[in-house]
Amino acid sequence: MPQTNPNPWFMILVYTWMLFLVIIPTKVLSYTSPNKPTPASPKKHETGAWYWPWS
Incomplete structure (x- = not known):
């Protein structure tokens, strides 16, 4: 099996x-970035208070 030879594959990994x-x-x-962020x-x-129609 040629895949077990680490010689070429180790250098590819490195x-x-x-x-x-x-x-x-x-x-x-x-x-x-071309768009500068603006401060909030x-x-x-x-x-305000929420209106819950089912309660």
């Missing part, structure tokens, strides 16, 4: 994890 741990996070973290207003929302 290169894949290096890709996931080094290259992809730097590309994701360098992304900047400090005004509180007024809540």
Whole structure:
């Protein structure tokens, strides 16, 4: 069975994890959102009593 030979598969595993741990996070973290978040207003929302038609 050629799958039991770890020689080529171990390096594929190592290169894949290096890709996931080094290259992809730097590309994701360098992304900047075009929409800047706006702060929420400090005004509180007024809540009233609920009307329950079945009670």
